[in-house]
Amino acid sequence: MQRLKLFLPLIAFVVVVLFFYIMVSRIGDGDYNPQELPSALVNKSFPAFSLSKLEEPSIQIEQKDLVGNIALINVWATWCPSCHVEHGYLNYLATEKGITIYGVNYKDKASLAQQWLAEKGNPYRFNIFDPQGRLGLDMGVTGAPETYVIDHRGFVRMRFQGPIDETIWQEKFQPMMDQLRAEQKAPGGA
Amino acid sequence: MKYGLILLCLLSPLCVAVVETYNFENEVNRERYHQFIDELRCPKCQNQNLDGSNAPIAKDLRRELHRLLEDGQTDAQIVEYMVGRYGEFVLYRPRFNAETAVLWLAPAIFLVLGFVLIFMVFKRQKPSASTQGNSAELDADEQRRLRALLTDKDQPNA
Numbered sequence: 001m002q003r004l005k006l007f008l009p010l011i012a013f014v015v016v017v018l019f020f021y022i023m024v025s026r027i028g029d030g031d032y033n034p035q036e037l038p039s040a041l042v043n044k045s046f047p048a049f050s051l052s053k054l055e056e057p058s059i060q061i062e063q064k065d066l067v068g069n070i071a072l073i074n075v076w077a078t079w080c081p082s083c084h085v086e087h088g089y090l091n092y093l094a095t096e097k098g099i100t101i102y103g104v105n106y107k108d109k110a111s112l113a114q115q116w117l118a119e120k121g122n123p124y125r126f127n128i129f130d131p132q133g134r135l136g137l138d139m140g141v142t143g144a145p146e147t148y149v150i151d152h153r154g155f156v157r158m159r160f161q162g163p164i165d166e167t168i169w170q171e172k173f174q175p176m177m178d179q180l181r182a183e184q185k186a187p188g189g190a
Numbered sequence: 191m192k193y194g195l196i197l198l199c200l201l202s203p204l205c206v207a208v209v210e211t212y213n214f215e216n217e218v219n220r221e222r223y224h225q226f227i228d229e230l231r232c233p234k235c236q237n238q239n240l241d242g243s244n245a246p247i248a249k250d251l252r253r254e255l256h257r258l259l260e261d262g263q264t265d266a267q268i269v270e271y272m273v274g275r276y277g278e279f280v281l282y283r284p285r286f287n288a289e290t291a292v293l294w295l296a297p298a299i300f301l302v303l304g305f306v307l308i309f310m311v312f313k314r315q316k317p318s319a320s321t322q323g324n325s326a327e328l329d330a331d332e333q334r335r336l337r338a339l340l341t342d343k344d345q346p347n348a
Contacts, residue, residue, distance in 0.1 A: 037233060040277040107246070133250050140275040142233040142247050 039159035047138035054127035067154035071100035077108040080144040086163035094123035103127035
């Protein structure tokens with residue numbers, strides 16, 4: 001018993017080392033991201049808004065215009081470096097996979113954003129122009145890019161912070177999309 | 191001079207000045223504003239409050255906070271607004287609920303555990319201390335053994 005007491009500090013040390021080792025390796029593998037925050041919007045209706053369309057500023061877009069399809073809502077801006085990285089993959093999702101993507105052009109200049117879409121291709125069904133970031137605040141956006149998944153009722157089901165690529169799509173988005181499609185098809189789901 | 195430099199090094203991280211200035215209807219709102227930016231956490235740079243952060247989102251939230259205060263919203267409404275958008279995470283003083291119960295109760299639990307531990311240690315020491323205390327004086331048999339030991343200096347003790 002007395003012997004055991006002698007080893008207590010060592011045992012405590014080993015436990016702490018193990019804990020840190022597991023956490024660091026989980027961060028390294030991408031299993032756990034300490035920066036990631038659960039969105040307050042998950043399982044809630046997408047916030048109401050009324051903002052102009054980036055492509056045609058005379059047209060106002062509202063929350064009901066987003067309802068009806070399982071869709072991605074992608075927050076982007078021309079000042080955001082990761083959005084450049086992500087853009088090619090969004091084009092692929094829209095054209096090859098037929099995913100509905102709505103854009104939120106976040107705290108950006110309309111002319112720059114329009115030029116960007118003309119040059120890089122436009123994966124978005126349409127873009128909501130949010131120069132002040134008001135809608136961004138209501139969505140709980142902390143920076144660009146961020147991607148939200150909404151179901152056919154217009155409820156936010158998932159939020160992802162950072163650029164999407166094939167790996168992330170397969171790991172995080174695909175299971176959610178499959179689940180939402182199943183929900184939509186289920187009786188009473190419409 | 192040297193001490194002045196050291197003092198400067200120590201103080202400089204404390205004066206992260208926020209650039210924008212706001213006008214307030216009254217002093218109470220100003221106080222509340224400073225209280226809020228002190229206790230609300232920046233959702234982007236996670237270990238800073240709104241006061242200390244230069245992130246664009248922190249700036250937006252300060253502007254929004256100013257608007258809400260001047261709108262005459264109550265503290266509870268403002269907290270609700272922030273939590274509704276950014277989750278419980280933004281509160282440096284989290285509200286008590288099932289999720290934060292551990293946070294709030296842990297210090298009290300550890301304090302109680304500490305007292306229990308102290309109590310147990312003392313309780314275990316007492317009986318042994320009392321038996322040894324009474325035998326401080328050696329009885330006749332022990333006196334004899336002691337004398338034998340002292341005279342037998344050459345013998346290695348067993």
